[in-house]
Amino acid sequence: MFFNSIEFLIFFPIVVLVYFVIPKKIRNLWLLAASYYFYMCWNAKYAVLILSSTVITYVSALLIEKVKNSSYEITKQTVLKKWVVAGSFVINLGILFYFKYINFALSILASVFAQIHIQLNVPVFDVILPVGISFYTFQALSYTMDVYRDEIYAEKNFFRYALFVSFFPQLVAGPIERSKNLLKQLSFPKKFCFEDAREGLLLMLWGFFLKIVLADRIAIFVDAVYGDFLSYPGSYLVVATILFAFQIYCDFAGYSTIAMGTAKILGITLMENFNSPYLATSVAEFWRKWHISLTSWFKDYLYIPLGGSRKGNVRKYINKMIVFLVSGLWHGASLSFVTWGGLNGLYQVAGEILQPIRDKLVSLLHLNRKSLGHKLIHVAGTFVLVDFSWIFFRASSFKEAHEIIKSIISVKNPWILFDGSLYQCGLDEKNFRLMILGILILLFADFCKYKSINIREVIVKQDIWFRWLGIVGTIIVLLVFGIWGSTYDVTNFIYFQF
Numbered sequence: 001m002f003f004n005s006i007e008f009l010i011f012f013p014i015v016v017l018v019y020f021v022i023p024k025k026i027r028n029l030w031l032l033a034a035s036y037y038f039y040m041c042w043n044a045k046y047a048v049l050i051l052s053s054t055v056i057t058y059v060s061a062l063l064i065e066k067v068k069n070s071s072y073e074i075t076k077q078t079v080l081k082k083w084v085v086a087g088s089f090v091i092n093l094g095i096l097f098y099f100k101y102i103n104f105a106l107s108i109l110a111s112v113f114a115q116i117h118i119q120l121n122v123p124v125f126d127v128i129l130p131v132g133i134s135f136y137t138f139q140a141l142s143y144t145m146d147v148y149r150d151e152i153y154a155e156k157n158f159f160r161y162a163l164f165v166s167f168f169p170q171l172v173a174g175p176i177e178r179s180k181n182l183l184k185q186l187s188f189p190k191k192f193c194f195e196d197a198r199e200g201l202l203l204m205l206w207g208f209f210l211k212i213v214l215a216d217r218i219a220i221f222v223d224a225v226y227g228d229f230l231s232y233p234g235s236y237l238v239v240a241t242i243l244f245a246f247q248i249y250c251d252f253a254g255y256s257t258i259a260m261g262t263a264k265i266l267g268i269t270l271m272e273n274f275n276s277p278y279l280a281t282s283v284a285e286f287w288r289k290w291h292i293s294l295t296s297w298f299k300d301y302l303y304i305p306l307g308g309s310r311k312g313n314v315r316k317y318i319n320k321m322i323v324f325l326v327s328g329l330w331h332g333a334s335l336s337f338v339t340w341g342g343l344n345g346l347y348q349v350a351g352e353i354l355q356p357i358r359d360k361l362v363s364l365l366h367l368n369r370k371s372l373g374h375k376l377i378h379v380a381g382t383f384v385l386v387d388f389s390w391i392f393f394r395a396s397s398f399k400e401a402h403e404i405i406k407s408i409i410s411v412k413n414p415w416i417l418f419d420g421s422l423y424q425c426g427l428d429e430k431n432f433r434l435m436i437l438g439i440l441i442l443l444f445a446d447f448c449k450y451k452s453i454n455i456r457e458v459i460v461k462q463d464i465w466f467r468w469l470g471i472v473g474t475i476i477v478l479l480v481f482g483i484w485g486s487t488y489d490v491t492n493f494i495y496f497q498f
Contacts, residue, residue, distance in 0.1 A: 001041040002492070003258045004212050011038070016265055020192045027189045028163050031266070035168035039132070042172075046130040049099075053092055054165045057140040058158055060088035061147040065154035081148055088144045096137050099127050104333035132172030134330055138297055140165050143179040145301055152179045160186050167268075169259040173252070173493055175273040175293035182268070190267030202456045203261030205474045206445075208482075211254030211493070214438040216483035217431060218247040224426035226394055229404050232425065234411030237404055239422060244394050245387045246439055249278065251494045252291070276446035278386075281378035283347040286386055294330070298323050317352070321345045331393070336401050340392040347385050434481060 001007050015034045019027055040047050067080045097105070106122040113120045143164070146152040155161040164183045170176075190196075225232040225240035232240070256273035263270045273292050280286035287295050303323045309316040321342065328341020361367075367374060395401035416422060423429045448455055459467055 001038055003255065003262075004208065007041070012262060019266060024189045028160050028186060031168075032159055032163040032166065035163060035166040035171060038168040039166060039171060042131045043128070046133075049095060049130055049133065050136055050166055051162075052095065053137055053140045054162045056091050057088055057144045057165070058155070058161050060084050060144050061154040062156075064144075064147050068150075085144055085148050089141060092137050092141055096133060098125075099133060100129055101329075101333045102127065135174050135176055136165055136171060138294075139176050142176070142297060142301060143183070146179050152183065155179075155183060167263070169262040169266075170256075170270055173255045173259075174291075175256055175259070175271050176297055177270060177293070181271060185268050193267060196267055197265050198460065199456060200261040200264030200266075201471070202459065203264060204258050205261075205471065205478070207254045207257030207259075207261060208478050209254075209438075209474065210250040210257065210442070212478060212482035214435070214442065215247050215250035215254055217427070217435050217438070218243050218250065220426040220483070221422075221432070221435070222247055222394070226404075229400070229407065233407045234413040235416050236413075236422075236425065237408050239417070240425075241387055241391055241394070241404075241408075243435075245278070245383070245390055246442070248390070248393070248494055249274070250442065255493045276450045278383055278443075279379055279446055279450050280382050281375055282351060282382055283344060283385055284351060286382055287344065287348075294327070298327055302326065313352075317349045320348055324348075335398040336392045336395055339398060339401070340389050343389040343392065344386070347389075 001011060011034075015031070019030055022030060036047055036050075039050060063084045064081050067077050067084070070077065072080070102125050106124075110120045110122045143152065143161075147154050155164070161183070163186055164177075164179060167177070167182065167186075222240050222244045225236050226244075229237060253274045260270045260272070271293055275289040275292065277286050277289040280289055303319055306319040306322060307315055308319060324341040324345030325338055326341070327344075328338040331337045331341070362369060369375075391404055392398070392401045395404055420429070423432055427435065445455060459470060462470075
């Protein structure tokens with residue numbers, strides 16, 4: 001069941017209505033049943049996997065709590081707790097490895113042995129990647145670690161904890177919630193609040209705009225060019241790569257925003273996953289603003305345990321590279337994703353190493369880092385670096401990414417930017433211009449956010465007729481300009497594949 005489907009538009013109002021009508025003590029049970037139904041709409045048998053992850057981490061937390069309250073000396077307690085955490089991580093990551101990485105790992109193994117002239121006949125496992133497995137696995141594992149660190153209590157109510165792992169708005173594509181935020185909110189269900197419902201509706205409308213008006217429209221152009229990149233060389237690929245940066249942003253931020261909106265209507269506040277990332281002035285800042293829930297997860301549960309920046313610069317750089325290489329692998333079992341992650345790690349390491357040289361140049365040239373021109377140059381430079389790495393993310397393989405980059409560098413056809421050729425790549429002139437207008441609206445909204453201007457608060461302060469005119473107008477825009485497919489088929493969200 002997709003957010004942008006008729007089924008969801010029927011499912012969600014029913015969930016909300018029943019949720020606020022039934023007694024508080026059984027609301028979580030209702031949400032749990034709704035969440036499992038939502039997930040089982042893709043593949044019912046894979047509900048066993050999310051249940052398994054839930055049981056393993058639930059029991060692990062109780063065992064950690066039991067060890068804490070035992071009469072064992074502190075040293076033995078620490079050892080036992082570490083063994084429980086290790087067991088939880090090994091089992092959960094083992095399940096994730098099998099479904100997501102087993103064929104990739106075997107192919108790498110075969111390639112390694114082939115280099116020394118040993119031919120391995122490795123099997124190919126016929127496994128289907130369960131939707132959202134990377135997201136709910138990481139969310140469950142963070143709970144185990146939080147209990148170990150004494151940052152959260154061990155939840156005794158199994159059904160409440162099961163809802164924390166499977167909460168349907170953010171189940172399949174995040175944000176990856178922390179127990180300190182979501183689990184505590186689930187302990188105290190709220191009454192219906194008109195202000196929450198209104199804010200949730202506004203968030204959902206913005207998320208739908210990003211997805212069905214912008215992301216799905218941009219996808220038509222990007223898919224046409226990347227799908228036949230030999231026929232669309234040079235400048236076509238440059239334009240498609242720039243547009244893909246906005247496609248993946250609108251697609252993923254659209255999902256996260258709809259998730260925030262649906263949760264808000266239920267009285268639950270989810271963490272923000274994006275914060276004007278393409279206005280960042282460095283790659284490091286970009287990653288503090290992009291997929292915030294995953295970036296912070298890797299920081300708290302991988303980078304800091306590896307030593308963070310506490311063991312010298314060399315170790316810090318190694319730790320950063322490890323984090324970003326793992327992040328690339330988290331996104332997909334292919335060399336192109338690992339390269340994408342490695343590039344983003346390399347950008348940051350190089351940026352830190354070159355920082356003293358940049359500081360000296362700024363001082364010698366008497367540049368003003370706070371000036372608009374200086375910031376714009378850094379924003380543009382950051383976008384170019386990030387966008388270049390997106391080639392490896394979008395291409396179907398490392399080899400294809402290499403061919404695309406070679407085409408961009410070697411083919412000189414700038415005239416296609418002005419002679420109307422771009423209107424032959426899936427989008428006619430009207431839809432292409434509409435796409436550009438949508439991107440400008442997105443950038444305006446992000447700039448307002450960057451300046452701490454909350455557009456929703458501005459809308460709420462207007463007269464009631466103006467607010468409802470805006471809401472109705474937005475719905476009409478979604479219906480008229482949304483991309484619904486030739487037979488009104490809904491399109492998938494990009495991050496569902498992870």
